[in-house]
Amino acid sequence: xxxxxxxxxxxxxxxxxxxxxxxxxxxxxxxxxxxxxxxxxxxxxxxxxxxxxxxxxxxxxxxxxxxxxxxxxxxxxxxxxxxxxxxxxxxxxxxxxxxxxxxxxxxxxxxxxxxxxxxxxxxxxxxxxxxxxxxxxxxxx
Numbered sequence: 001x002x003x004x005x006x007x008x009x010x011x012x013x014x015x016x017x018x019x020x021x022x023x024x025x026x027x028x029x030x031x032x033x034x035x036x037x038x039x040x041x042x043x044x045x046x047x048x049x050x051x052x053x054x055x056x057x058x059x060x061x062x063x064x065x066x067x068x069x070x071x072x073x074x075x076x077x078x079x080x081x082x083x084x085x086x087x088x089x090x091x092x093x094x095x096x097x098x099x100x101x102x103x104x105x106x107x108x109x110x111x112x113x114x115x116x117x118x119x120x121x122x123x124x125x126x127x128x129x130x131x132x133x134x135x136x137x138x139x140x141x
Contacts, residue, residue, distance in 0.1 A: 035083030037075055037090045042098040050117040051087060055139040056087040060103075060110040062094045067126045069108040074129045075111075078136065084141045115139055 037059060040048050049056045059075050061068035080089035093100045093108060103112060103119065113121040113136065121135055 025065050035079045035088070037079050037088040040089045040096075040099075042072075042090045042096040045062055045091070045096075045099045049087075049114050052087050052114070054085065054087050054141060055113060055115040055120070055136075057136065058112050058114065059088070059090045060093050060100055060105045060112065061108050062091060062092060064094075065108050070126050071109045074127075074132060077129060078132060082136070088138065113139060 013100040021123055038048070040058065049058055057075070057078070059068075059071065061071070075088060075090075082088075091099060093105065099105075100110075106114075109125065111121075111127075111132075112119055120139065123132070123135065127135075
């Protein structure tokens with residue numbers, strides 16, 4: 001560090017700006033390759049979810065549901081982190097009433113984790129990213 005305090009401050013500010021720019025570039029690059037949850041329906045649920053070799057987290061939600069909207073970025077973040085090792089799916093309960101009825105989904109958002117075609121975990125309501133990770137990590141292959 002230089003002995004001149006003003007020069008030291010300028011160098012520190014420049015270093016912080018460079019680090020911010022690099023972080024922003026990395027985040028932008030990662031955003032381009034983000035894995036998003038896939039849409040599932042009553043007609044493709046069995047083949048997409050139950051027959052999957054990977055564990056599948058299904059988000060039962062609806063477009064009008066504010067708590068569902070709160071969960072959306074959390075699930076997208078999980079999908080971007082773990083999407084190569086777990087399938088993340090979204091099912092609109094208004095457009096697809098049969099599957100929610102089959103699994104007795106009574107409130108939304110409801111997240112159900114399937115592994116080997118069997119329900120392993122169920123989360124009802126809003127949870128934090130940290131809590132969701134704690135629940136899912138044991139199932140991520």
